[in-house]
Amino acid sequence: EADIYQTPRYLVIGTGKKITLECSQTMGHDKMYWYQQDPGMELHLIHYSYGVNSTEKGDLSSESTVSRIRTEHFPLTLESARPSHTSQYLCASSDRDRGLNEQFFGPGTRLTVL
């Protein structure tokens, strides 16, 4: 089982609140990712990082922001949550030195914005 953790697992929050979804990995991986997953839809990459102080936006436009101050930590922040942000958020990491860009996923955070 992958050593990548996400908290909280479930979050129900009101519109306009600021939230931070936590993601940590203990595998020393350089690359980390945030995906959004909705039922019946493909995983959409919303942010990624290739190392400390490196962050990039993914393919899916997102109002969230990320930071990468430490190798093991890649939090995602929503400044003002809206019902359209309701989704499953998956954090993943991968090792640049492996032969394949295998993604190791956390268990996900299911966010509901009322």
Place this chain on the structure above:
Amino acid sequence: QKEVEQDPGPLSVPEGAIVSLNCTYSNSAFQYFMWYRQYSRKGPELLMYTYSSGNKEDGRFTAQVDKSSKYISLFIRDSQPSDSATYLCAVMKTSYDKVIFGPGTSLSVIP
């Protein structure tokens, strides 16, 4: 056109059945083909991958790629209730490229 397409199911089979899960992709530049398995309330995990065309077998699982038709298959022999999960196919152009996932097929194996 979506880059990777899968029938979302759900697919329900009796225990012991042979299961065939399929995917199509649109870009002939993809060279790496993966299957991820996602159990309920968990993140996906890599099940197996193949490079270019051909078959790859791992226990009860066989992955098959036909690049000429841009078709990817995963076969599960002697399916077990523990195989009940969502199976996502994924593709990459190179081994270090970003991963593009399909929407997944939900499988239930009934005892």
